[in-house]
Amino acid sequence: MLASAVIVFREVLEAALIVGIVLAATKGLAGSRRWVTAGILAGLLGSAVIAGSAEALSDALSGMGQELFNASILGVAVLMLGWHTVWMSSHGREMAAEMKRVGHAVVVGARPLSVLAVVVGVAVLREGAETVLFVFGISTAEEGGKMATIAGCAVGLGAGITVGTLLYRGLLAIPTRHLFSVTTWLVTLLAAGMAAQAVTYLSAAGVIEMAPQPLWDTSWLLSETSIGGRLLHTLVGYMDRPSAVQLLAYGATLLGITALARVAGRQHA
Structure with missing residues (x-):
C-alpha cells in the first residue's frame, strides 16, 4: 500500500504542478x-486505455511461471523508476519553463487556446x-493483494491533488524542490528494494x-x-536476513540511479 501511495503521490503531484503552471500563466x-x-x-482517458493494455499483457505472460513473471515485472519497474528519476533531474526545470512559455504565448495571442488542451493532455x-x-510493477511486490494497492493509489491520488492545489x-509554503528531493529519494529506495525482491523471485525460479x-x-x-x-x-527495502546477492542488487540499483541522476542534473544545471 505504501509503495503505491508514494508512486501515485509523486506522479499526481508532477501533473498537478504542470496544470497549476498553465492555469497561473493563463489566469483571467x-x-x-x-x-x-x-x-x-483526454489525458485520463488515454491513461485508462494504457491500464487496460497492461492488464492484457499480464494475462498474456502469466503462463511463463509466476516467479519469472514477477521478477520480470519488477525488473521493468526498477528500470522505469530509475529512468524517470534521471530524466526528471535533468529536464524538470525545462519542462516547467516550457509550460510558462506556452501559457504566455496563448495570452498574447501568438498561439490558439486549443494548445492548452494539448500540452495539459500530454502531461497528464x-x-x-x-x-x-x-x-x-509494484503490485507484484506489495503484500495484501489488489485491495492494498488500490487503497495506496487512492491515498496517493488524494494527497497529490491536495498538495498540488x-x-x-500559495497556501503551502514548502519549496517544490524540497518536496521532490524527498520523493526522489523514496522512489530510489523503492526501486532498490524491488531489485532485491526480483533477485528473490529469480532464486525461487x-x-x-x-x-x-x-549476511546477518x-x-x-x-x-x-x-x-x-x-x-x-x-x-x-529493509531485509532482516539478506543474502549477498540481494544486497548487491540493492546497492547497485541505489548507487546506479543516484549517480546517473547527479550526472544528468549537473549537465543541465
Missing part, C-alpha cells in the same frame, strides 16, 4: 479553464501512463543461486514480518 483568459479541463480528461497522459506501469493557491546463510540476522531486533519491519521493507 476567457475559455482557458475549459481547454485545460478538456486536456485533463505521460504521468498517468507512468503511474499505471509503476503501480503494475495548495501549492497552486532456479535462475540464480543464493547462499543459504544470510536482525529478525530478533526487527522482524521483516512485523508492522515496523513491513513499513521499512516497503519504504527503504
Whole structure:
C-alpha cells in the first residue's frame, strides 16, 4: 500500500504542478479553464486505455511461471523508476519553463487556446501512463493483494491533488524542490528494494543461486514480518536476513540511479 501511495503521490503531484503552471500563466483568459479541463480528461482517458493494455499483457505472460513473471515485472519497474528519476533531474526545470512559455504565448495571442488542451493532455497522459506501469510493477511486490494497492493509489491520488492545489493557491509554503528531493529519494529506495525482491523471485525460479546463510540476522531486533519491519521493507527495502546477492542488487540499483541522476542534473544545471 505504501509503495503505491508514494508512486501515485509523486506522479499526481508532477501533473498537478504542470496544470497549476498553465492555469497561473493563463489566469483571467476567457475559455482557458475549459481547454485545460478538456486536456485533463483526454489525458485520463488515454491513461485508462494504457491500464487496460497492461492488464492484457499480464494475462498474456502469466503462463511463463509466476516467479519469472514477477521478477520480470519488477525488473521493468526498477528500470522505469530509475529512468524517470534521471530524466526528471535533468529536464524538470525545462519542462516547467516550457509550460510558462506556452501559457504566455496563448495570452498574447501568438498561439490558439486549443494548445492548452494539448500540452495539459500530454502531461497528464505521460504521468498517468507512468503511474499505471509503476503501480503494475509494484503490485507484484506489495503484500495484501489488489485491495492494498488500490487503497495506496487512492491515498496517493488524494494527497497529490491536495498538495498540488495548495501549492497552486500559495497556501503551502514548502519549496517544490524540497518536496521532490524527498520523493526522489523514496522512489530510489523503492526501486532498490524491488531489485532485491526480483533477485528473490529469480532464486525461487532456479535462475540464480543464493547462499543459504544470510549476511546477518536482525529478525530478533526487527522482524521483516512485523508492522515496523513491513513499513521499512516497503519504504527503504529493509531485509532482516539478506543474502549477498540481494544486497548487491540493492546497492547497485541505489548507487546506479543516484549517480546517473547527479550526472544528468549537473549537465543541465
